[in-house]
Amino acid sequence: MTEQRVLIIDDEPDIRELLEITLLRMGLDTLTAGNVEEALTQIKAHEPNLCLTDMRLPDGSGIDIVRFLQKEYPQIPVAVITAYGSMDAAVEALKAGAYDFVSKPVDLPKLRDLIQTALKLTSGEKSQRPKATDSTLAQGRILGSSPAMQTLKSTIGKLARSQAPVYIHGESGSGKELVAHEIHLQSPRQKAPFIPVNCGAIPENLMESEFFGHKKGSFTGAVTDKQGLFQAAHKGTLFLDEVADLPLTMQVKLLRAIQERAIKPVGGLEEIPVDVRILSATHKSLEHEVAAGNFRQDLYYRLNVIKLKVPPLRERQDDIELLAEFFLKKIAERWQMPAIKLSLQARHMLLSYSFPGNVRELENILERASTLCEDNTIQAEDLQLPQMHSTQQPSSVQPQLVRPVQLSAPPELINPYSSQPPHHINTNSTEPSWTPHTDEVAERNMIIEALEQTRWNRTKAAELLGMSFRQLRYRIQKYELDTH
Numbered sequence: 001m002t003e004q005r006v007l008i009i010d011d012e013p014d015i016r017e018l019l020e021i022t023l024l025r026m027g028l029d030t031l032t033a034g035n036v037e038e039a040l041t042q043i044k045a046h047e048p049n050l051c052l053t054d055m056r057l058p059d060g061s062g063i064d065i066v067r068f069l070q071k072e073y074p075q076i077p078v079a080v081i082t083a084y085g086s087m088d089a090a091v092e093a094l095k096a097g098a099y100d101f102v103s104k105p106v107d108l109p110k111l112r113d114l115i116q117t118a119l120k121l122t123s124g125e126k127s128q129r130p131k132a133t134d135s136t137l138a139q140g141r142i143l144g145s146s147p148a149m150q151t152l153k154s155t156i157g158k159l160a161r162s163q164a165p166v167y168i169h170g171e172s173g174s175g176k177e178l179v180a181h182e183i184h185l186q187s188p189r190q191k192a193p194f195i196p197v198n199c200g201a202i203p204e205n206l207m208e209s210e211f212f213g214h215k216k217g218s219f220t221g222a223v224t225d226k227q228g229l230f231q232a233a234h235k236g237t238l239f240l241d242e243v244a245d246l247p248l249t250m251q252v253k254l255l256r257a258i259q260e261r262a263i264k265p266v267g268g269l270e271e272i273p274v275d276v277r278i279l280s281a282t283h284k285s286l287e288h289e290v291a292a293g294n295f296r297q298d299l300y301y302r303l304n305v306i307k308l309k310v311p312p313l314r315e316r317q318d319d320i321e322l323l324a325e326f327f328l329k330k331i332a333e334r335w336q337m338p339a340i341k342l343s344l345q346a347r348h349m350l351l352s353y354s355f356p357g358n359v360r361e362l363e364n365i366l367e368r369a370s371t372l373c374e375d376n377t378i379q380a381e382d383l384q385l386p387q388m389h390s391t392q393q394p395s396s397v398q399p400q401l402v403r404p405v406q407l408s409a410p411p412e413l414i415n416p417y418s419s420q421p422p423h424h425i426n427t428n429s430t431e432p433s434w435t436p437h438t439d440e441v442a443e444r445n446m447i448i449e450a451l452e453q454t455r456w457n458r459t460k461a462a463e464l465l466g467m468s469f470r471q472l473r474y475r476i477q478k479y480e481l482d483t484h
């Protein structure tokens with residue numbers, strides 16, 4: 001293995017010397033620089049495996065070095081040394097792309113941990129990692145090739161190279177946990193545990209003990225010492241799912257653990273250092289929760305160093321077919337049955353549906369449809385999609401159903417239970433409506449639309465179109481829509 005070289009950037013000779021000794025004892029080679037200019041020269045000349053920089057330098061700041069490396073040498077991790085208590089500077093450095101930070105006075109064991117983990121990004125261990133670029137790695141586990149997913153995958157690759165806390169937001173079922181896991185799997189922490197925890201599922205009175213562990217006898221029922229989630233995730237990643245559901249009392253304790261990088265078990269006297277990367281997620285808006293006083297701003301600020309959005313499935317319609325095929329294959333394999341196919345109409349309906357429950361909903365729909373279908377082919381009615389409403393703009397808070405065909409009817413007309421059959425499908429004169437003279441293409445489209453809106457219930461579709469059932473049946477045959 002080639003010798004690992006670390007560049008130490010600090011204007012104080014004493015600190016440079018202390019760091020050099022520490023690194024040399026770890027078997028590492030060192031380079032030093034006393035200001036930004038010298039640092040850039042050293043980087044260009046030697047391309048070190050890691051940089052360690054003070055924030056305040058005579059001719060600039062550590063952030064200048066972080067930015068330079070991000071731009072010119074993104075493969076070189078850089079950690080910053082911040083003044084005691086200056087969290088703002090640490091957060092700024094992480095946002096700029098720093099790998100991690102240590103605060104002064106430098107805690108040497110923590111620094112050693114940091115260096116060891118950071119060097120895995122550039123060291124021999126790299127060759128043990130699956131050979132692929134970060135984004136192609138994510139290709140296998142996170143399906144989707146839409147532009148939104150391509151961007152997401154390449155961002156995951158970058159975030160995996162940092163220790164910064166990431167706050168993942170997105171609608172329920174959109175894949176937040178999958179994304180968090182992927183960040184872990186591509187990170188130097190990949191061999192240590194990934195511990196997902198649903199913060200909303202832990203009873204409030206057990207929360208502290210679940211997170212930090214407890215000592216035997218510290219409360220009734222504590223019959224043995226117990227490790228908490230932080231210890232279980234040591235050297236790995238703790239994924240705080242539904243973090244908005246944490247009670248305020250727990251938020252204070254969590255903030256402390258994150259800031260101190262140490263925890264105190266319930267009933268314990270000593271702090272135990274923990275090396276854990278924190279990822280968090282919620283389908284709620286944390287900003288709203290902060291504004292409503294339900295979530296501490298300081299914790300929000302600490303978790304939300306980097307914000308990553310997982311787009312809802314309706315914003316990446318190109319991925320629906322790919323995901324559907326993947327899930328159908330999985331279902332067929334699990335049940336040891338022949339391949340399950342989607343009929344054309346079923347496919348069309350899936351592409352037109354807005355999936356308020358996102359990828360999880362797609363999987364559930366296909367699971368159910370696979371049990372209902374005959375001859376291993378899923379028909380539109382097997383999907384049992386909820387009634388599709390008229391076109392409304394999807395909102396980020398409450399997803400609405402959207403359809404690509406802009407043939408909308410006022411709500412009372414699309415109500416399949418309406419007792420008064422309408423005479424045409426649309427009251428908006430600028431859009432087509434059915435009359436006995438409507439041309440064939442428009443008529444065919446309108447019929448498909450009405451059938452979809454009523455989940456292929458012909459009686460209701462006829463009502464919706466203002467036709468008799470027999471008229472509709474005739475047209476279904478005429479336009480060869482009758483594959484059901």
Ligand SMILES: Nc1ncnc2c1ncn2[C@@H]1O[C@H](COP(=O)(O)OP(=O)(O)OP(=O)(O)O)[C@@H](O)[C@H]1O
Nearest residue numbers: 142143144171172173174175176177178283359360
């Ligand atoms: N892009 C994807 N490729 C393959 N499977 C996916 C993808 N996105 C989500 N899934 C699958 O969909 C299901 C839901 O994903 P996940 O649990 O990550 O969503 P979530 O956003 O964390 O949900 P919640 O908000 O309910 O916690 C999982 O089974 C996951 O494996």
